[in-house]
Structure formats: structure tokens, C-alpha cells
Amino acid sequence: MAKEKRHQHQDKAQKKPTHTFEGFTSGSFFRNAVIIFVLSLVFIIMYNLNGNRAELPDLHNELSDLKERPGDHSQRMSEIAHRLHDIETDTGFVKSLFVGYFDDIHFVAFGIQEQLDNATSEIKKLKAQFGNDNDGYITREDKLRFKVHTYLLMDLINSNCPPNSVILLPPADSLASSSKWNFVYDPMWVEYFIYPRLCIASGREAENPELAKRITHVLIVKGIGYDKLRYDVPADKREPLCLLPINKPKDNTQTSN
Amino acid sequence: MLLVGILLCYLLGCSVLFAIGKKYTLPEIIGFSFLIGIGIESVFLFVLDVVQMHYSTTILIGLNLLCIVALTYKYSVNVQYLKDRLSAFVPKPNTINYVALFLFCIIAYLFYAIMLKNLFWPPAEGDSITSFDKLGRIMAIEGKLKISLFQYNLQGAAGIYPPLFHGSFAYVYIFGAETPKIIITLFFLSLLLLFYQFVKSYVGATAAMLFTLILMATPELYAHAALALGNMPTAAYICAGVLSIYTWMDKGDKKYFWLGAIMMGFTVWIRSDAIAFVAASLFIVFLYTLKSKDFKRLLLLGAFTIIPFIGWLLYVKLKIEMPQASRFNFAIGYSAERMSTMLGYIKAYLCAVSYREVHGGQLFGIVFISFFTALLINIGLTFKNGAKSIFGNHSFLLLFIAVSFALYFTEFYLINEDVQAATIASLMASSFKRGMFYFIPLVLFYTATCYSSKVVFDKLEKYRTAS
Numbered sequence: 001m002a003k004e005k006r007h008q009h010q011d012k013a014q015k016k017p018t019h020t021f022e023g024f025t026s027g028s029f030f031r032n033a034v035i036i037f038v039l040s041l042v043f044i045i046m047y048n049l050n051g052n053r054a055e056l057p058d059l060h061n062e063l064s065d066l067k068e069r070p071g072d073h074s075q076r077m078s079e080i081a082h083r084l085h086d087i088e089t090d091t092g093f094v095k096s097l098f099v100g101y102f103d104d105i106h107f108v109a110f111g112i113q114e115q116l117d118n119a120t121s122e123i124k125k126l127k128a129q130f131g132n133d134n135d136g137y138i139t140r141e142d143k144l145r146f147k148v149h150t151y152l153l154m155d156l157i158n159s160n161c162p163p164n165s166v167i168l169l170p171p172a173d174s175l176a177s178s179s180k181w182n183f184v185y186d187p188m189w190v191e192y193f194i195y196p197r198l199c200i201a202s203g204r205e206a207e208n209p210e211l212a213k214r215i216t217h218v219l220i221v222k223g224i225g226y227d228k229l230r231y232d233v234p235a236d237k238r239e240p241l242c243l244l245p246i247n248k249p250k251d252n253t254q255t256s257n
Numbered sequence: 258m259l260l261v262g263i264l265l266c267y268l269l270g271c272s273v274l275f276a277i278g279k280k281y282t283l284p285e286i287i288g289f290s291f292l293i294g295i296g297i298e299s300v301f302l303f304v305l306d307v308v309q310m311h312y313s314t315t316i317l318i319g320l321n322l323l324c325i326v327a328l329t330y331k332y333s334v335n336v337q338y339l340k341d342r343l344s345a346f347v348p349k350p351n352t353i354n355y356v357a358l359f360l361f362c363i364i365a366y367l368f369y370a371i372m373l374k375n376l377f378w379p380p381a382e383g384d385s386i387t388s389f390d391k392l393g394r395i396m397a398i399e400g401k402l403k404i405s406l407f408q409y410n411l412q413g414a415a416g417i418y419p420p421l422f423h424g425s426f427a428y429v430y431i432f433g434a435e436t437p438k439i440i441i442t443l444f445f446l447s448l449l450l451l452f453y454q455f456v457k458s459y460v461g462a463t464a465a466m467l468f469t470l471i472l473m474a475t476p477e478l479y480a481h482a483a484l485a486l487g488n489m490p491t492a493a494y495i496c497a498g499v500l501s502i503y504t505w506m507d508k509g510d511k512k513y514f515w516l517g518a519i520m521m522g523f524t525v526w527i528r529s530d531a532i533a534f535v536a537a538s539l540f541i542v543f544l545y546t547l548k549s550k551d552f553k554r555l556l557l558l559g560a561f562t563i564i565p566f567i568g569w570l571l572y573v574k575l576k577i578e579m580p581q582a583s584r585f586n587f588a589i590g591y592s593a594e595r596m597s598t599m600l601g602y603i604k605a606y607l608c609a610v611s612y613r614e615v616h617g618g619q620l621f622g623i624v625f626i627s628f629f630t631a632l633l634i635n636i637g638l639t640f641k642n643g644a645k646s647i648f649g650n651h652s653f654l655l656l657f658i659a660v661s662f663a664l665y666f667t668e669f670y671l672i673n674e675d676v677q678a679a680t681i682a683s684l685m686a687s688s689f690k691r692g693m694f695y696f697i698p699l700v701l702f703y704t705a706t707c708y709s710s711k712v713v714f715d716k717l718e719k720y721r722t723a724s
Contacts, residue, residue, distance in 0.1 A: 028721060028722050028723035029355070031720055031721050031722075031723055032354075032355035032356055032721055033355070035356045035717070035720075035721055036355060036356055036359045039356070039359070039360070043363075091616075093609070093610075093618070096609065096611075096616060096618035096619060097609055097618045097622055097623050097626065098622065098623075099476075099616075099618065099619045100475075100476025100477070100618070100619045100620065100621075100622050101474055101476060101622055103476060104367065104474050104476055104479050105367075105474075108367075108370050108371060108374065108479070109366060109367050109370040112370045112371075112373050112374050113373070115374075116373060116374070116377050119377070139435070140379045140435050140436055143377075143378060143379050144379055144381065147378065147379075147381050148381060183383070186387070187411055188387040188388070188391075188411060188413045188414075189383070189386055189387050191391065191406065191411045192386045192387065192390065192391040192394075193386075195391075195394075195395060195398075195406075196405075198409060198411065199411075200409075207410070208409055208410060210409075211409050
């Protein structure tokens, strides 16, 4: 009886589903190595299908350098433009399936440490420029200052307005065409940086009349917004970028740029 | 302090997990614990707001400890079992699957790289700045869900979204985080671990590692593992929910039903538009219960998913009191132009081709192409072996994918462009594109575990183990 049970047990063990593979023998180490070799080969081929994309960042950097450098670089710029065009249009169906994976591996997995090191040194330079790199510690604000180009305007608001201020932002239609001023006209976006101060979009005061009544400051960008002030600023004293109180200040301490 | 918060979140999830069942694998313990834990933390924040108690670390620690102690006391977490699982995780040299280990090393390296990127940069994406991170940060500062910005309509579009995602940000801010992005890494980890475990339970570790690598490296999804946006976390809940329900239907293990119900409940607690997936899961479970006659399960799943959905709608209506124009235009009828635009984008995503500014291949790689290839091969095999033996319970999964896709498509078709302040083309190029994440784990699960793949991977395993 006991023997029968043991046999049944052994039979069951032999009939285990094929995906549970125990009893691995040392002889199969070679077979594992073969599979790993084949997989590696497939991955390398897939990676190299789009290998020319590795040139893209250098080409883009060189192109933007040449644009800013004085002198005639039209021949080199034309060569770069052609090369960029060749790489970006070199997209057969199979290649295009693996472009994203190439970017994952080349630019993120292999490149991330270098990118973060570069960003860290740039952020430190930016801190030094503003004279606050004493501690050597990089804060969230330092990173945002580096990443968000208009963060300086947010700094301007935060350091010159009390927490209960309401800021009138510049109108979108005068700035939206230039990416340089991205979102400084959008109250949803600006509010993130200036909380607990509040803000309101220029030209949309009717949507929020209660807040419109409480405006304390006007953010002037590209010289736009002086017409919103309740006093006149002489033309020769108009700064293109500044934050001004909506009512005439008793002294000049509240005017910032 | 942040470490305490995260540890409590995991312990809370773990105690719920062991209240539901007794035996789990290590990836299931880690993956489900976080998803359940952070979901319940957001429920705590919601309930505290409703009873008008301001958030604080003390209150949250107290609530967490209370629940953990109550659950572990009542259901007694099997510590010995946990120890066994941990020791089982360290394999004996003669049982190491070197191929899976090789793939695991690539996954670990890719995960490390994206984690570095994610944790270095604070949120800077438009949606995060205008909504998610703003809501989370200010919730932590003001100690309530309905923050003061609602008064001036400055809360952003996600103000009416259910609170799980921005609530999770608030939770880590309350525990002293400088940025909330650790949450994104933990969601990504849970997604990968649970997907791996579900696939492994059907086709073994080698195939599971390979498909987990394909899932993780999906270009657009991988990019989102470093962005503070809610689509990837929603994909984690949908993956866990749908595959749990599928496992329950396929293997009859009831703990997966409960896990599926909880995960689907949190799916609508993280994004209301994920109701399409809840509706599809109810439909599939309804079809299943027609066979099993176990209608109680259908009612339970309905309760788990409808209560959070209705609860949040009531909160928006009664507490937030936001005047809501309907997001949907039911009088739209048939618009050939809209349909053509939408189908153009969908063709690009599914067939890996380009349409206007998007290229499906660059966004989702081989995911959908491999799914359709697997599907065609299996359809071909039905002529030889019969549909039942080829598809079996996979037909429920395929039906789920089809129904949820149709419902999700309908949601977008009916969107009122004026209320949404966006054209259907821009919605398809951004929102719908990110919504495709919800399908990726499901189609990859099918591709990995379908009949033809099983045959291939069984042969591979036989060769690998020389058996």
C-alpha cells in the first residue's frame, strides 16, 4: 500500500507542468549560456539598427553653437542639417519599432549618470552666479531654477510680495508666440510656484471678480502691463521686466526688477 | 520620517494582503502591499477631510498603526511563511535560471537608471505643475483635500480627479519629502513585480523576465517612470486588477477575486475615466458568473468599484461644489471627421505607423505588433486544434481588452472639446496615447501566456534545463 502511494507520488512528480523546471543539472549550464548568447546578439542587433541616432545630441549641440558663433559657418551648418535629416528620415518599419528602445538604452540607461553630472555642475554654476553656493547642497528650488527658464520671475514674485498678495499676470496673447515666456501668463502654472500668493490672468478678470478686486501687484513682461497700473510710470523709467504694485507706492522700495 | 511613512504604507498594504489570503510570492507581497497601502492612505486623507480633521504625521501614524495592529491581530500574518518566502527567494546554485538572471540584470540596470533620473528632477511637467503636484503639496500644507485654491478656481484640471494620485503625493509631503517622485518609482516597481509574477505563474521565470523587460522598456511607458503623471500608476492598478480577476477566473483561487476587486476599486479612485475598465471587468465577470452561477461575486465586485466612483462624484458635487459642464457631448451623433482623426491615431498606435505628429512604433515599440502576431498565430491554430483548446479562459481576457478599448474609445469620441479646451486631435495625441498604457500589460500578458507562446517557451525551457 505504502509502495503504491510512493509510486503514485513519483508519477505525479513526473507529470508536473512543463514550466516548472527543477532538478537543474550542471550540464545545462552550457545551454543557458547559449540562450544568453543568442539573446545578447538579438539585443545588440536591435540596438545597432538605430546606432546612428547616437550622433544626434552632438549634431544638435554643434548646430546651436554655430548659430550663436560669429562668422560664416553656412557650409558646416548645411552639412549638419543634411546629416540630421538623413538620420531622422532613416526610419524603415523595423527600424522604427526599435527607435524608442535605442533611446531608452543609449540616452537613459547609458547616459543618465553623465547627464545628471552635467546638470549638477550647471546648477552649481547657476548657484554661484547668484552667490548662494556656500553649502554645496542642491535643493529642489535650485533644480527648478535650472530646469524652468522663467523661474527667475517666480523668484522675483516670491521675494518681493508678501504672502497675501494677488498678482496680475501678463496677457497670454502677447507672449504665447514665444516659448521663452512659456506659461508665465497661465495662472494655473504660476500658482504652483508662488503659493500662498494668488494670481489672475490678464484679460480674464471677469472670470474671477473677487480676486480681481484684490490685485496688489502687476507682473510686467516685455514691457507689457504698464496700462494695468493705477498710476503713470514715465516712459524712460519703464523696465521691460519687473514687478510693480498696482497702486502707487509711497516710496520706491516695492518696485523690483 | 519619509522612510517611516513609506514603511507604514507597505505594512498597511501587507496586513490587508494577509487578511485576504495566506500564501503569496515575494513579488506579490511587495507589489500588492504598495498598491493597497497607498490606496488606503488616500482613503484616510479623504475620510479625514470629510470629518474635517487636519492632516498631520501623528494622525496618519496613529491611523496606520491602528489598522495594522487590528488586521494583524485578527488575521495573524504568518511570519514563518514570510521567512520561508524570503529564504526561498535565495535560490540554490543548481536551480539558478541563468537566462532569467541575465534578463533580471538588464531590468535592474534599466530600473536603476530611470530611478536616478526620476529622483533627481523635481516634477516639471505641465500637468504636474498645474495640477497633481500643486494639489499634493498644498494638501500637505493646508491639511485638507479641498484646498483654498478651489475658491479661486486655481486648483487645476485634476482638482476633480479622484484623490489617489495627488493624495499619494500629499502623503509623502506630509512625511517630509522634498519632492513626491519616490511614489512614481514605487508604482513602477509594483507594476513590474506584479506583471512578472502573473506571467511567471503561467509560463515560468524565463518568459516572465523577457516580457517584463519588454513591458518596462516600452519607450513611452519607460519615459513616464520618471514623470509625475498619473497614467503609469493607473496602468499598475489596471494590470493588478484585471490579471487578478483573470487568475481567479482561471484558477479559482478566491484571494485573487478580492485582490482584483480592491484593485479595480482603486482604479476608479485614481482616475474617473478608468471607469471604462471597471465596466468591462463587470461585464466579463457577469459572463463568467452566468457559467458559475456565483452572482454574489458580481455584486461584490460591483460594490467595490461603484462605491468609490459614486463617493467621489458626491464629494465633488457636495463638498467641492464646482459647477461642472458635462465633459461629454451625447448629442454629437456620427462625425466622420472626428472618427477619421481618432481612427488615424489608433491605427498609428496599434500598427506602429505614423499619423500626423505621432509614430506608434517609436512610442510603444513591438508591444501591439507582437500581440496581433500572437493573436493571428493562435487564430490560425484553432483550425487545427479547435478554439476551446487554443483560447480557453484567454477568451475572457481578450474580450475584456476589446470591450474596455471600445468603451475607452467611446469616452474620447464623446468628449466635449469646448469644455475640455482641447481639440480631439490633441487629446488623441496626448491623453489617449497615455491611456494606451492601460492596455500594454494586458496585451503583453496575453502574448506571453497564449497557447503558441506556451509551446515555444516550454520547448525553450526543456532545452535550457536539458530535460
